[in-house]
Structure formats: structure tokens, C-alpha cells
Amino acid sequence: MGEGVAKNGAYKYEDGTKYIGDWNGRGMKHGGGSLVLPDGTRYDGGFQNGLCSGLGVIIFPDGAKYEGEFMQGWFHGHGVFWRADGMKFEGEFRGGRIWGLGLVTYADGSHGFPRNEGFFQDCRLVRRRRCPEIVHKAQKVSMMARAQCS
Template sequence: MAGRHKFKYDDGDEYDGEWNEDGQRHGFGRLTFSDKTSYVGYFKEGLCHGHGVLKLSDGSSYEGEFSEGKYGGYGVFRRKDGMKFEGQFVDGKVNGLGLATFADGTTGRPKNEGTFQGNRVINRCGAKDAIRKAQVAAQTAKVQAQV
């Protein structure tokens, strides 16, 4: 089954992309879920891994690095209401240095920049390097996904 193939799952999900010899999504592909959530990017042994773009059915999106099927590394998450976080993610959650920006473009007072754990700033400090890496990861994901 290795190579590039399309496959429609019983639950309505569809995958169009590369597979490994074990029948797992592996390499570049596009996965569209029955609820219209979509992921375009790289897979490793069946899971999102590497750069990718995830568009959720509620209008939220994530562009950046994935690890073992979850947000992992640097990226940009945008909520459907326009709020965004640029920075580090661990195990599918905001965790590390970054910047939160509200829908109106403001960053709060004091500025919501620093070390985050979940949705809270636990240490306010400069995070320019992490923000830049997140923006680069998001741009790389968009270019590779051609979206």
C-alpha cells in the first residue's frame, strides 16, 4: 500500500496522500474530517508530524509544527473570534514563550508576552525569538500546504 493513495473511512473522513509500507499515513497528505475540519501537511506513522495547517470546523486554525499528532514546537493558533497566540506548544497546548493578541490587535496591559502555561502568562518577559520562530513555522506550513 506504500505510495500515494486516496482513502475514504467508514466515518466519512477522507485522506489523500502518502502511505508507508505498514498502511499508515506517512509523508505529505490532506486529511478532511466529516465535520469539515481539515489538516494539510506531514504525517509520520499515521499522525500529524512536522509542518502542517489545521483548519477547525468552528473557524479556528493552527499553522506550524506538529509532533505525534498534536501541536508541538512553534506555531500560530487563531481562534474564530480573532484572538491569536504566537509561540511555543507542547503536547497540544500553549506552553512556553509567546505572545497573545486580542481580536482588536491589542496585547493587553501589561502586555501578554512571556512564558505561558495553558492560557495564563506565568512570567512576563520578552519573547521576540519565540514569536519569530512561530511566525516562520506558520509561514513554512502555509507554503508547504499551498494554502
């Protein structure tokens, strides 16, 4: 069978995971859907061959949330991640990690001093520089993911 959406439906796995959405002809999550894990983590968005892919929103049990691009199951591309304590990162992600240009905003609305904006590598700021175009793109992608999934 082809790679496209073959059917739509719901399935509850033995571990308690629930999925409602599109499936491909090989029985893999493929297209749009909603996945709820036993711990309460919820993902709404795109799937490709069983993995989160494209635009999506994931909300963790502690209240942390990511809205943005996914690839092969990872945060990958542009997006916004909010920690449960209110701190957020707007920018680029690779392989599930903060990696690339972006901006940190603390719960009080400040960005730190000196400003935590620039190039991050494996979640650490390694080179400071202004990057408003990347922050704006991350905000836009986040908004598109939220709109698609609501």
C-alpha cells in the same frame, strides 16, 4: 518494509474521514497528505506512522486555525494559533497546549495591558517577559507550514 513512503493514494473511512496523500508499507498515513474529518476539520501537512507530524496547517469548522509544527498528532513546537474570534497566540506549544514563550494578540490588534507576553504553562501566562525572537520564529514556522501546504 521500510519506514519511507511506499505509495500515494486516497481512502475514505467508514466514519466519513477522507485522506489523500502518502502511505508507508504498513498502510499508515506517512509523508505529505490532506485529511478531512466528518465535522469539516481539515489538516494539510506531514504525517509519520499515521499521525500529524512535522509542518502542517489545521483549520477547524468554527474558523479557528493553527499553522506550525506537529509531533505525534499534537501541536508541538513553534506555531501560530488563531481563535475563531480573531485572537491569536504566536509562540511555543507542547502536547497540543500553549506551553512556553509567546505573545497573545487580541482581535483589535492589542496585546492587553499589561502586555500578554512571556512564559505560558497550560494556556495560562505565568511569567511576563519579552520574547520577540520566539514570536518571530513562530511567525516564520507558520509561514513555512502555509507555503508547504498550499
